[in-house]
Amino acid sequence: MVTMQRSPIRKRVAVTGASGLIGSALVRSLRTDGHDVLRLVRRPARTADEVEWDPERLYVDAAGLVGVDAVVHLAGAGVGERRWNEAYKKEIRDSRVLGTTAISQALASLANPPEALVCGTALGWYGDTGTRAVDESAPAGTGFLPSVCVEWEAAAAPAEEAGIRVTYARTGLVVAREGGAWGRLFPVFRAGLGGRMGDGRQYWSHISLHDEVAALRHLVDTPALSGPVNLTAPEPVTNREVTAAMGRVLRRPTLFAVPAPVLKVVLGDFADDVLGSQRVLPGRLLETGFDFAFPTIDDAIRAALR
Numbered sequence: 001m002v003t004m005q006r007s008p009i010r011k012r013v014a015v016t017g018a019s020g021l022i023g024s025a026l027v028r029s030l031r032t033d034g035h036d037v038l039r040l041v042r043r044p045a046r047t048a049d050e051v052e053w054d055p056e057r058l059y060v061d062a063a064g065l066v067g068v069d070a071v072v073h074l075a076g077a078g079v080g081e082r083r084w085n086e087a088y089k090k091e092i093r094d095s096r097v098l099g100t101t102a103i104s105q106a107l108a109s110l111a112n113p114p115e116a117l118v119c120g121t122a123l124g125w126y127g128d129t130g131t132r133a134v135d136e137s138a139p140a141g142t143g144f145l146p147s148v149c150v151e152w153e154a155a156a157a158p159a160e161e162a163g164i165r166v167t168y169a170r171t172g173l174v175v176a177r178e179g180g181a182w183g184r185l186f187p188v189f190r191a192g193l194g195g196r197m198g199d200g201r202q203y204w205s206h207i208s209l210h211d212e213v214a215a216l217r218h219l220v221d222t223p224a225l226s227g228p229v230n231l232t233a234p235e236p237v238t239n240r241e242v243t244a245a246m247g248r249v250l251r252r253p254t255l256f257a258v259p260a261p262v263l264k265v266v267l268g269d270f271a272d273d274v275l276g277s278q279r280v281l282p283g284r285l286l287e288t289g290f291d292f293a294f295p296t297i298d299d300a301i302r303a304a305l306r
Helices: 020-034 086-108 142-153 157-161 180-190 209-221 238-250 260-265 273-274 283-287 299-306
Strands: 012-016 038-042 049-052 070-073 118-122 165-170 173-175 207-208 229-231
Touching: 020 038, 020 209, 038 165, 038 283, 049 086, 070 086, 070 209, 086 157, 118 142, 118 209, 157 299, 165 209, 173 180, 173 209, 173 299, 180 238, 207 209, 207 299, 209 229, 229 238, 229 283, 238 299
Parallel strands: 012 038, 012 070, 038 049, 070 118, 118 165, 165 229, 173 207
Antiparallel strands: none
């Protein structure tokens, strides 16, 4: 297994979304390696490692960010947490656009802004790519999630204009047992009730939680990287292949299938994205020497179980 790349220089890093699946893993990783971490919280700060912010009011205690070397911005309402309706779609959009606007404006206001802002976005930028493989050079797709991603990334403009190196971490489906979409799949497959979704031909571009954290740190530590970077494993697989891999690793049958009409009833508009296909490649990660510890879907599932 390839070890996670480490920065030898101690850094002060601020993280939004620090209590989420990815954020909490990132904070642990950074602190384990001796870096100072500030967590942005939506209440008055109680400890020296907390900074208050309120993205809905576009408020950030900018004084608390003085001296940070980098900010990793991961906050946003969970895309798959609830059934989509118009109200929740507004929450998804606002949580990302307002949060990114608040952070980028606060950083731009500092006399000595940080070197880097890593803004977590999503592969939703590309929309449904079918069987066509795309990298960071591909244009935005059409539909709700692509439109959100376009606004989301545009909201970081104040930071770019202030001379901060901004990268957009377009993350795939994170394979983890603790949470996210995969966290809900594991119990179903363990019970022997897992199966393909729709016809199963749609591509799911995934990444292990370990590689996700390592990639975020790679973005912080690599001065040559700015703009969009796909955080996804080098071998995207179809939903049928995901289903087969889950069955192999968990040693469970995968006989059940969820028809598209049922998904649409359960998930609302989000079903279109679950059934859509995204075959996305991590071109810029590979170009800058990033090593995946868990490049295949079987590797990623086994890593999540460990």
